[in-house]
Amino acid sequence: xxxxxxxxxxxxxxxxxxxxxxxxxxxxxxxxxxxxxxxxxxx
Numbered sequence: 001x002x003x004x005x006x007x008x009x010x011x012x013x014x015x016x017x018x019x020x021x022x023x024x025x026x027x028x029x030x031x032x033x034x035x036x037x038x039x040x041x042x043x
Contacts, residue, residue, distance in 0.1 A: 017043030 004011050012032055022042055026034050 014039075019043075 002013050002015075004013065014032070016039055019042075024032075024035050024038070024042075026032055
């Protein structure tokens with residue numbers, strides 16, 4: 001799992017597809033796995 005640190009925060013990131021970058025920010029306390037249906041459509 002690729003991560004990066006910024007201050008006290010640790011951020012997970014994922015790179016998929018070949019188009020322009022898209023930033024997906026999950027809210028409501030849900031993990032990044034909440035995007036499992038969306039990522040293939042955007043990739």
